[in-house]
Amino acid sequence: MTSYGDTKKARIDSLAEAGALSDEEGVSLWRSAWLRLRRDPVFLIGATIITAFVLLAIIAPWLAPHDPAARLLIGEVSRQSNPVPEPRPGFPLGADDRGRDLLSRLIVGSRQTLIVGVLATVGGLIGGLTLGILAGGIGGSVDAVVMRVVDVMLSIPSLLLAFSLAAILEPSQWSVIAAIAIIQVPIFARLLRGSMLSQRHSDHVLAARALGVRRVPIVFRHMLPNAIGPVIVQATLVLAVAIIDAAALSFLGLGNPDDTRPEWGQMLGAAQPYFNSYPHLAFYPAICIVTVALGFTLMGESLREALDPKSRR
Amino acid sequence: MLKFVIRRVLQMGLALFMLSLLLFAWLRALPGGPVSALLGERGSPEAAADLRAQLGLDQPLPVQYVRFVQRALEGDFGISTGVFRGQPALDIFLTRLPATIELSIFALAIALTLAIPLGYISARRRGGVLDTGLVISSLVGVAVPVFFLAFVLKYLFAVRWGLLPPSGYQTAGIDATRVTGFAVLDGILTREWDASWDAFRHLLLPAIALSSIPFAVIFRITRASVLDVMDEDYVRTARAKGLRAPVIRVRHIMRNALIPVVTIIGLQVGALLAGAVLTEKVFAFPGIGQALALGFETRDYPVLQVLIMMAAIIYIVVNLLVDIAYALIDPRVRTK
Numbered sequence: 291m292t293s294y295g296d297t298k299k300a301r302i303d304s305l306a307e308a309g310a311l312s313d314e315e316g317v318s319l320w321r322s323a324w325l326r327l328r329r330d331p332v333f334l335i336g337a338t339i340i341t342a343f344v345l346l347a348i349i350a351p352w353l354a355p356h357d358p359a360a361r362l363l364i365g366e367v368s369r370q371s372n373p374v375p376e377p378r379p380g381f382p383l384g385a386d387d388r389g390r391d392l393l394s395r396l397i398v399g400s401r402q403t404l405i406v407g408v409l410a411t412v413g414g415l416i417g418g419l420t421l422g423i424l425a426g427g428i429g430g431s432v433d434a435v436v437m438r439v440v441d442v443m444l445s446i447p448s449l450l451l452a453f454s455l456a457a458i459l460e461p462s463q464w465s466v467i468a469a470i471a472i473i474q475v476p477i478f479a480r481l482l483r484g485s486m487l488s489q490r491h492s493d494h495v496l497a498a499r500a501l502g503v504r505r506v507p508i509v510f511r512h513m514l515p516n517a518i519g520p521v522i523v524q525a526t527l528v529l530a531v532a533i534i535d536a537a538a539l540s541f542l543g544l545g546n547p548d549d550t551r552p553e554w555g556q557m558l559g560a561a562q563p564y565f566n567s568y569p570h571l572a573f574y575p576a577i578c579i580v581t582v583a584l585g586f587t588l589m590g591e592s593l594r595e596a597l598d599p600k601s602r603r
Numbered sequence: 604m605l606k607f608v609i610r611r612v613l614q615m616g617l618a619l620f621m622l623s624l625l626l627f628a629w630l631r632a633l634p635g636g637p638v639s640a641l642l643g644e645r646g647s648p649e650a651a652a653d654l655r656a657q658l659g660l661d662q663p664l665p666v667q668y669v670r671f672v673q674r675a676l677e678g679d680f681g682i683s684t685g686v687f688r689g690q691p692a693l694d695i696f697l698t699r700l701p702a703t704i705e706l707s708i709f710a711l712a713i714a715l716t717l718a719i720p721l722g723y724i725s726a727r728r729r730g731g732v733l734d735t736g737l738v739i740s741s742l743v744g745v746a747v748p749v750f751f752l753a754f755v756l757k758y759l760f761a762v763r764w765g766l767l768p769p770s771g772y773q774t775a776g777i778d779a780t781r782v783t784g785f786a787v788l789d790g791i792l793t794r795e796w797d798a799s800w801d802a803f804r805h806l807l808l809p810a811i812a813l814s815s816i817p818f819a820v821i822f823r824i825t826r827a828s829v830l831d832v833m834d835e836d837y838v839r840t841a842r843a844k845g846l847r848a849p850v851i852r853v854r855h856i857m858r859n860a861l862i863p864v865v866t867i868i869g870l871q872v873g874a875l876l877a878g879a880v881l882t883e884k885v886f887a888f889p890g891i892g893q894a895l896a897l898g899f900e901t902r903d904y905p906v907l908q909v910l911i912m913m914a915a916i917i918y919i920v921v922n923l924l925v926d927i928a929y930a931l932i933d934p935r936v937r938t939k
Contacts, residue, residue, distance in 0.1 A: 441614075442621035445922070446915045447873030450895075453880065454911050457899055458632045530746060537748045538881055543900045558751065565754045566762050576751045583746035591742070 319519070323596040330596070336588030343582050346397065347404040354394035355380070359550040364389030374568045386557075386571060387564065395552040396574055402553035403533055403582070406467055410532040411525055413471030418478020419521070425479065426486030426517070427509035437483065443476035452535060456544040463546040463553075466539050470532045481524055485517040492516075519597045526590035530583035537579055554578050607930050615923050622915055626908065627671050633904055640904040643684025654681075675912070685903030687894070692905040695894055696913050701784035702772055703883070703890030707875045709806050710813035711868070718818045719864065722825025723857065729830065737822065744819035749878045753812035753885035760808055770887035773802045809886045813878045817871040824867050828860040835859070862933050869925030876914045 327333045346353070356362060363375040363385040377384040383392040425436040443451070452469040459465035489495055490513070498512050533555065539545045540559030549556060554575040561572035633640035638654050646654075655661070659670045674680070680692040687695050725734045761769035773779060773786050779798035782789045787806065790799020832838065833856060841851045879892030880899075887893065891910055898907040 438617065438621070442618050442625065445618045445622070445919050446625075446911075447876045447918050449877030450873070450880070450911065450914055453877075453895070453899055454629060454907070457902065457907065458629060458634065460634070534746070534748050538750065541748075541750050541881060542884070542896055555748075558748065562754070566758060569754075569758060572751065572754060576748065579748060579751075580743065580746045584742060587742055587746060 319597065323593070326596045327592060330592050332588050333592035333596070336585045336590075336592065339581060339585030340589060343400060343585065344404065347401040350398045350401045354391075354397040356391040356394040358390060358395040358398040358552055360391075361389040362391060374564060374571060383570070383574060386560070392571070392574065395557060396554070396578060399552040399554045399557060399575065400578070402463075402551050403536075403555070403579075406463065406470075406536050406553060406555075407529045407532045410467045410470035410536075411474065411528045413467060414474025414478055414528060415521070415525055417471065417475035419482060421475065421479035422482025422486065422521075423509060423514065426483040426490075427505070427513065429490075433483070436479065440476040440479050443473075444480070448473040448477075449535060449538065452539065453542060453544060456539055461544060461547050463548070465544075466536050466546055469539065469544075470535050473535075474528050474532075477528075478521060478524065482517060482521050485520050486513050489513040489517050520594075523590055523594040523597060526586055526593055530586035530590070533579055533586075534583055604930065608927055611923055611926055615919055618919055619916065622912070622919070623672060623675070624668070626912055627668055629911075630671070630904075630908065634902075640902070641681045641684070641908075643688075643903075646684075680909040681905035683903055683906050685901030685906060686897045687903070687906065692909040695906055696891060696909050698784075699889060699891045699894055700913075702786070702888065703879055703892055705785045705787060706806060706809055706813065706879060706883070706888065706890055706892075707872070709810035710875060710878075711817060711871070713810055713814040714817035714821055714871075715868075717814075718821035719825050719861070722822045723829050723852075723860075725822070726826045726829035726833065734826075738826070741819040741822045744815045747815065748881075749812060749815065750881040750885055752815055753809065753882045756808050756812050757885060767808055768805050772805055772889050773798065774805075777801050805888075809882045809888050812885070813875060813882045816874050816878060820867060820871060820874070821864060824864050825860065828863045829856060832856050832860045862929070865929050865932065866925060869922040872921045873918050876918060 363381065366372060366375045367385075367387060367389050373387050375381070375385040375389060381391050381393070383396070385391055386395065421436050421440065425433040425440075452473045455472055456465050456469040459468060486509075494516075495508060495512050498508050503512075536545065536553065537555030537558050540553075540556045541562065543559075545556050545559055546553065549560065557575040558572055558579065561568075561575070564571050630637045630640075637658060638651050638660070639646065642650055642654060657670070657674070659667045662670075678693045682688075683690050683692055683695060721737055725737045728734050757769055760767045768774070777798050779786065779789060779795060779802075780793045782792050786802030787799050790796060790802060838851065838855050841855045846855075876892070879890060880895045881892070882888070883890045883892035884896035891914070894906060895910050895914075897903065898910065
């Protein structure tokens with residue numbers, strides 16, 4: 291005979307089972323995320339775009355038909371009558387206003403674009419993780435001080451902060467990377483702190499503390515690995531933002547003035563005087579930026595859904 | 604409630620104090636030091652000595668900081684060294700502010716009127732063709748650099764088809780009476796309909812370009828939030844009680860789903876301010892965004908100083924107001 295108490299217990303048991311992180315038995319969060327991602331068309335499209343982009347960036351110098359810095363058609367460029375040489379055999383997209391092959395610049399530009407995006411994101415990650423670990427791992431007054439600083443940085447519109455930072459630095463590839471990296475620091479810090487705080491009172495951390503594990507191993511071995519998920523999602527999304535923001539900096543004249551090693555955002559910024567008469571100069575780098583930014587965004591969004599147990603429907 | 608407001612105002616005060624420290628550090632970090640940055644290349648040795656004394660550069664840092672705050676409170680941010688040579692930096696901000704406010708309000712209005720209904724429809728038809736299409740376009744919307752979108756709009760609607768003016772705020776020939784400084788509103792107040800219509804036509808393209816990112820963000824938040832609320836017990840209860848669909852939609856779904864949307868609107872003010880820098884530059888729209896863009900190009904630090912500070916203050920104050928509005932709508936926030 292089933293008593294009232296039994297049904298109540300069964301209900302709690304089933305609730306506890308539903309609350310477990312993965313649907314599949316004995317499968318870790320990351321493993322189950324991967325199983326879901328493998329079948330997710332959104333992730334696959336994003337991953338395909340990004341794989342192609344990274345491959346292109348690696349083999350770019352061998353793939354480009356011409357030297358991207360060589361002013362091959364400079365003889366035809368004339369300020370008044372013909373500022374931008376037209377497409378022709380050997381130059382399928384034509385040349386820019388300095389007679390350099392546009393196709394080669396786009397191909398080689400993938401490399402610099404990837405470098406700017408990755409370094410800015412890594413820079414932001416390093417700063418953000420350090421602050422986040424300090425705040426979330428130590429807590430107390432350290433947490434209070436770090437978070438106040440982070441909140442003030444977040445209280446300035448981020449792109450505006452990037453413009454202001456770039457304005458005090460000598461314009462170069464590094465000033466662009468630094469400006470974009472710094473505006474990501476408070477976002478990563480806040481994110482990691484939040485997700486570490488939720489770890490702090492969880493059973494496995496309490497258990498480790500009860501066993502006498504020291505603070506540093508608890509933070510790095512028990513809290514960080516479980517708190518890093520949202521940070522990875524955010525980093526994927528930041529890769530897209532970094533590439534778009536680099537273009538905005540170039541557009542305002544705060545980008546890298548050295549254009550011998552082209553970057554898509556820089557090419558887009560440099561194309562602005564010709565937009566009404568030669569829109570293709572801006573159009574090609576813009577399409578490249580949008581495609582790659584979309585690729586990172588699709589990957590980030592599908593990763594977010596796969597790692598969030600709540601979104602599993 | 605009062606306690607909550609007081610606490611948030613105190614937090615804002617702290618944020619403003621830290622902001623002043625940041626700005627003070629920023630000025631000291633300018634290339635060539637603050638004096639040559641603030642005076643520009645044409646500054647005379649006397650003017651430089653004058654400014655050095657004013658800034659108190661020979662004094663200890665805390666004294667310098669106090670002087671900096673004093674000058675800021677008096678509205679003395681120096682004289683423009685760039686395109687607006689000779690004009691006090693604060694005046695540039697004040698005369699240009701209405702244009703940017705008008706542009707931002709239009710952009711936000713476009714974003715809200717499209718994003719909220721579309722977010723709702725998208726959530727109700729989750730997985731359908733319309734939903735998929737809208738989600739994809741919102742993702743693309745975020746991936747397109749704002750200034751490129753602005754250029755494309757300008758090229759198509761102004762240069763190619765000649766439907767709308769390519770740049771500016773109001774046609775120069777129009778004799779418009781200024782009342783508030785908001786061109787569209789002034790036309791309505793003085794019944795100069797042609798002036799109002801003309802200003803509206805100038806606003807339309809920049810506002811659409813500027814609305815792209817807020818639209819994408821608000822659309823996705825609305826959609827996600829409606830999806831969450833739709834599964835709630837109280838919605839099922841309302842349905843079981845036999846309430847009519849429009850009542851459920853407005854009172855049960857939207858009222859709760861819009862709570863996260865309110866917070867995100869405050870954060871979008873930041874995107875609008877930064878986006879205005881890029882959009883106003885493309886459309887030569889005479890707001891604070893264009894002044895900032897020109898300031899960055901010509902390294903006009905006195906102008907940059909006041910505009911960055913004001914932009915940050917606007918952003919902080921708007922978000923304070925949003926937080927208070929949020930607490931009014933959702934009583935749970937107050938006790939947190």
